[in-house]
Amino acid sequence: MDIVGKNVERLDARAKATGAAKFTVDIREVGMLTAKFLRSPYSFAQIVSVDTSEAEKMPGVYGFVDQLDLVGRTTHHDILDDKIRFFGEAVVGVAAETEELALEALEKVQVTYRVLPGVLDFESSAKEDAPRVWPGGNVATWRGASPVSQGSSLRWEKGNTQEAIEKADHKVSITVKTHTQFHGALEPHACTASWDPGMEVLRMNISSQGVYGNQEDIASSLHLNLDQVQVTAGFVGGGFGSKAHNTCKEYLMSAILAQRTLRPVRYEPERSEECITALRHEATFSYELAADNDGTVKGISMKAYRVGGAHTSLQMNFLLGSTEYVAPTYLRSPNVCYEGWSVYTNMPLCAAYRGFGYFEGGIGFAEAVDMLAEEIGMDPVEFLLKNVPVKGDPVSTDQGPLTTAGIRETVQACADAIRWKAKYHVPGGRKLPDGRMHGIGLCHAMGRATLPNFVTSGNATVQVKMDGSVRVFAGISDIGQGQATAIKQIAAESVGVPFDAVSVTWGDTVAPHTGDQVASSTTMMTGNAVKLAGDDARRQIIEVAARLLKEPEENLQVKNGFVSSIADPEKRMPVSAVIKSPGVKVITGNGNWSITDIQASPRSLVVTACEVAVDTETGKIQLLNMVQGTDCGRAICKTRVEGQLDGVLSGGVGYVLSEDCAIDFKDNGRILNLNLYDYKMPTALDCVDILQPGIIMEFPDEVGPYGARGMGEATLSASAPAIMNAVYNAIGIRFEATPLTCDKVLKAIKAKQNKESI
Amino acid sequence: MMDSQKKIKLKVNGREHCFTIGDGCGEIPASETLVETIRERLLLTGTKRPCNEGGCGGCTVLIDGKPSLSCSTLTSECDGKQITTIEGLEDPVTHELHPIQQAFIDLDAIQCGMCTPGITLTAKALLDNNPDPTRQEVAEALAGNICRCTGYEKYFDGILLAAKRMRETANNGKGE
Ligand code: FES
Numbered sequence: 001m002d003i004v005g006k007n008v009e010r011l012d013a014r015a016k017a018t019g020a021a022k023f024t025v026d027i028r029e030v031g032m033l034t035a036k037f038l039r040s041p042y043s044f045a046q047i048v049s050v051d052t053s054e055a056e057k058m059p060g061v062y063g064f065v066d067q068l069d070l071v072g073r074t075t076h077h078d079i080l081d082d083k084i085r086f087f088g089e090a091v092v093g094v095a096a097e098t099e100e101l102a103l104e105a106l107e108k109v110q111v112t113y114r115v116l117p118g119v120l121d122f123e124s125s126a127k128e129d130a131p132r133v134w135p136g137g138n139v140a141t142w143r144g145a146s147p148v149s150q151g152s153s154l155r156w157e158k159g160n161t162q163e164a165i166e167k168a169d170h171k172v173s174i175t176v177k178t179h180t181q182f183h184g185a186l187e188p189h190a191c192t193a194s195w196d197p198g199m200e201v202l203r204m205n206i207s208s209q210g211v212y213g214n215q216e217d218i219a220s221s222l223h224l225n226l227d228q229v230q231v232t233a234g235f236v237g238g239g240f241g242s243k244a245h246n247t248c249k250e251y252l253m254s255a256i257l258a259q260r261t262l263r264p265v266r267y268e269p270e271r272s273e274e275c276i277t278a279l280r281h282e283a284t285f286s287y288e289l290a291a292d293n294d295g296t297v298k299g300i301s302m303k304a305y306r307v308g309g310a311h312t313s314l315q316m317n318f319l320l321g322s323t324e325y326v327a328p329t330y331l332r333s334p335n336v337c338y339e340g341w342s343v344y345t346n347m348p349l350c351a352a353y354r355g356f357g358y359f360e361g362g363i364g365f366a367e368a369v370d371m372l373a374e375e376i377g378m379d380p381v382e383f384l385l386k387n388v389p390v391k392g393d394p395v396s397t398d399q400g401p402l403t404t405a406g407i408r409e410t411v412q413a414c415a416d417a418i419r420w421k422a423k424y425h426v427p428g429g430r431k432l433p434d435g436r437m438h439g440i441g442l443c444h445a446m447g448r449a450t451l452p453n454f455v456t457s458g459n460a461t462v463q464v465k466m467d468g469s470v471r472v473f474a475g476i477s478d479i480g481q482g483q484a485t486a487i488k489q490i491a492a493e494s495v496g497v498p499f500d501a502v503s504v505t506w507g508d509t510v511a512p513h514t515g516d517q518v519a520s521s522t523t524m525m526t527g528n529a530v531k532l533a534g535d536d537a538r539r540q541i542i543e544v545a546a547r548l549l550k551e552p553e554e555n556l557q558v559k560n561g562f563v564s565s566i567a568d569p570e571k572r573m574p575v576s577a578v579i580k581s582p583g584v585k586v587i588t589g590n591g592n593w594s595i596t597d598i599q600a601s602p603r604s605l606v607v608t609a610c611e612v613a614v615d616t617e618t619g620k621i622q623l624l625n626m627v628q629g630t631d632c633g634r635a636i637c638k639t640r641v642e643g644q645l646d647g648v649l650s651g652g653v654g655y656v657l658s659e660d661c662a663i664d665f666k667d668n669g670r671i672l673n674l675n676l677y678d679y680k681m682p683t684a685l686d687c688v689d690i691l692q693p694g695i696i697m698e699f700p701d702e703v704g705p706y707g708a709r710g711m712g713e714a715t716l717s718a719s720a721p722a723i724m725n726a727v728y729n730a731i732g733i734r735f736e737a738t739p740l741t742c743d744k745v746l747k748a749i750k751a752k753q754n755k756e757s758i
Numbered sequence: 759m760m761d762s763q764k765k766i767k768l769k770v771n772g773r774e775h776c777f778t779i780g781d782g783c784g785e786i787p788a789s790e791t792l793v794e795t796i797r798e799r800l801l802l803t804g805t806k807r808p809c810n811e812g813g814c815g816g817c818t819v820l821i822d823g824k825p826s827l828s829c830s831t832l833t834s835e836c837d838g839k840q841i842t843t844i845e846g847l848e849d850p851v852t853h854e855l856h857p858i859q860q861a862f863i864d865l866d867a868i869q870c871g872m873c874t875p876g877i878t879l880t881a882k883a884l885l886d887n888n889p890d891p892t893r894q895e896v897a898e899a900l901a902g903n904i905c906r907c908t909g910y911e912k913y914f915d916g917i918l919l920a921a922k923r924m925r926e927t928a929n930n931g932k933g934e
Pocket residue numbers: 806807808809810811812813814815816817818827828829830
């Protein structure tokens with residue numbers, strides 16, 4: 001391979017280094033108005049009336065839109081009505097010449113609310129007589145909202161789990177509660193909208209991970225044909241899942257404002273608004289795990305209870321992520337069952353968050369695994385090595401054959417890198433010279449690497465131009481991982497042209513529909529489509545060149561921009577000459593790729609090993625050392641895989657050690673720390689000299705383009721449980737809730753000391 | 759109290775701009791922050807504004823060489839100041855980048871890029887004062903610049919590489 005596997009320069013590196021990159025928040029057009037929103041002071045209320053008459057008189061104020069205009073339109077998979085369903089939800093939007101004017105106008109708007117009793121957490125929502133967030137009931141199911149009396153959202157079993165657990169030599173159980181987290185992308189959920197009445201097209205820039213979903217939601221809500229809405233997401237300042245399948249109501253309202261005012265409109269949420277645009281909600285997981293004396297897992301039983309927020313959105317998908325990605329996948333077991341509940345609450349949107357449900361689901365699972373290894377008297381790494389699935393094992397609900405081949409090897413490599421054998425000790429068994437307790441932990445996490453064919457397919461088009469240059473149309477977003485560059489590498493490789501000859505149109509609905517940038521699926525879904533499109537273009541180039549060079553097609557190859565005879569490389573012509581030849585002028589290759597979970601089950605993999613020091617006087621946990629490893633099939637570009645692994649220090653480590661949402665459940669579920677200084681994301685000072693170089697294993701995946709398989713989504717998901725288990729190893733306390741902030745740790749240490757002194 | 763009419767001069771990336779502070783048409787309100795002036799009036803959108811309340815460092819510019827949060831600085835107080843934004847680091851003639859920018863590109867340090875301008879300018883101020891910092895000193899300098907994507911690792915590497923290259927260039931210069 002000439003280009004795939006090389007550390008090429010990121011195609012947008014210079015634009016980002018120089019500040020030339022225009023993110024959605026940076027786009028300005030002549031005559032552009034600013035949209036601002038009046039937000040609900042209640043968690044659940046009916047909008048009785050909206051009076052904008054006073055505000056309309058203000059010069060410079062151009063137009064309004066409110067909740068009552070949205071009745072009957074669809075977003076987040078719900079048909080909107082006259083109710084708002086969480087504190088801070090947009091009620092009225094205004095477009096004005098300046099932000100100040102817009103805010104002044106909103107002060108003059110009168111809204112009459114009829115306040116309704118709501119439900120803010122799992123317990124209050126999952127009661128039979130609880131107020132209903134949507135008429136059907138509070139339990140999310142694939143069929144829609146359903147009453148609590150109808151039971152759980154989903155369940156699945158193979159074998160006879162309860163019997164297997166009873167019969168096994170050892171069993172453990174644990175219930176773990178995980179907390180709420182902000183995504184913290186530095187670019188908020190911003191958009192611009194402009195309606196072109198001449199062309200009858202609505203053009204939008206959206207800071208998005210999935211332009212096609214936005215296009216569908218907006219077109220259907222505005223009763224436009226799909227292609228009358230063009231959505232672009234060029235440079236996107238982070239997303240971490242929050243911008244996937246998330247057509248914010250504010251986007252719809254901005255589009256309506258653009259149509260009403262015939263002026264371009266921009267919307268940029270303030271940080272306090274951004275924080276409630278999407279959340280990782282709290283959840284609770286109960287596990288029972290059982291194994292025999294030799295350490296073979298016999299049964300896994302899981303129950304998941306998720307807070308689903310006010311909208312249907314992807315609640316059920318997250319629940320699958322929490323359950324089927326974990327219980328029937330992380331370890332081999334003949335008997336597995338899971339039952340999941342996801343309930344509607346009057347809280348903000350429950351959005352995807354790096355580690356689509358398995359981040360939080362995997363924490364309790366890994367703790368249970370650690371407990372089981374201890375119960376048997378086995379080293380936890382030995383236990384993992386014995387039980388992790390190998391290539392071909394049936395995984396997940398569909399029990400399709402796993403294509404990820406290097407799980408054991410990656411676990412072993414991370415254990416070696418952290419010197420597990422030398423450092424692992426019994427819980428509470430090692431005090432550091434400074435008096436703090438030392439602990440070590442190692443966990444793995446696995447996500448998807450494709451999207452099921454009923455969700456989407458991968459599609460791309462490759463055009464080879466007269467000068468031999470190539471344009472790839474692959475509409476995935478690039479929120480920072482470098483997918484657009486990977487697409488460029490795959491296209492250059494498959495067509496057979498130099499890397500610099502390729503330009504990419506990414507994050508744009510002008511390209512054919514393809515999968516969103518979610519689930520680490522871009523590499524396989526769109527990557528495979530680009531490879532197929534490139535192969536198609538190369539085949540056509542050879543077909544024409546065969547006539548021109550008077551050489552049979554099978555004797556020709558395309559490499560580095562030239563078509564040449566395989567036997568006699570001197571006999572050659574540039575690709576540009578082929579395209580310029582009579583009757584050609586452009587060659588277009590198309591690629592379409594999809595897969596079912598039954599055919600093959602490629603799973604992304606990340607392994608984290610870490611060491612911590614726990615100060616028993618203060619409860620402070622310090623991360624001393626961390627190793628991240630992945631088997632990504634093949635690294636299309638190693639430095640970019642390393643970058644993904646490095647990202648753990650913020651969203652993963654921060655989740656356990658410092659980040660906590662202060663939610664006031666007595667006051668409408670209002671979140672009190674909606675900013676970046678009270679909400680403690682890790683800073684550079686928290687990240688010095690902790691992470692070892694990332695370990696990249698390459699066991700080619702039969703399903704991926706050139707053997708590659710995405711891995712970015714999983715990068716945070718093994719870190720949280722690794723830290724939880726390391727803390728147990730340090731002080732012998734099994735935490736059953738996150739986060740492990742000093743106050744909580746200290747309290748637990750004191751409780752343990754008191755118990756021991758009795 | 760501010761005069762109702764006051765003229766100020768800002769030198770941004772070497773170019774002089776004159777503004778009148780006031781409430782009239784085309785005038786800059788006394789309450790306008792520097793980030794607004796830079797982004798909305800000078801259209802230099804390389805300076806980001808991720809939080810607008812002093813919590814992230816994304817809006818960092820250099821004011822007389824010192825890293826400053828432009829979201830927490832009033833334009834009216836910048837009279838006579840030299841301001842450097844990310845757009846000011848590239849050599850306008852040769853298009854050569856600042857060694858920090860080049861090192862970030864070479865090491866693939868940048869992911870989404872929203873934090874990059876702020877981090878670059880903060881790092882420039884550090885290296886201007888301390889040409890040979892330790893990793894810890896780099897981290898201390900960056901403590902106010904939030905990055906959600908990278909874990910800061912490759913930024914540390916990039917800044918240290920740039921420092922090394924800058925020292926080498928300086929030494930070569932002396933040797934000639
Ligand atoms: S925008 Fe100024 S510190 Fe965040």
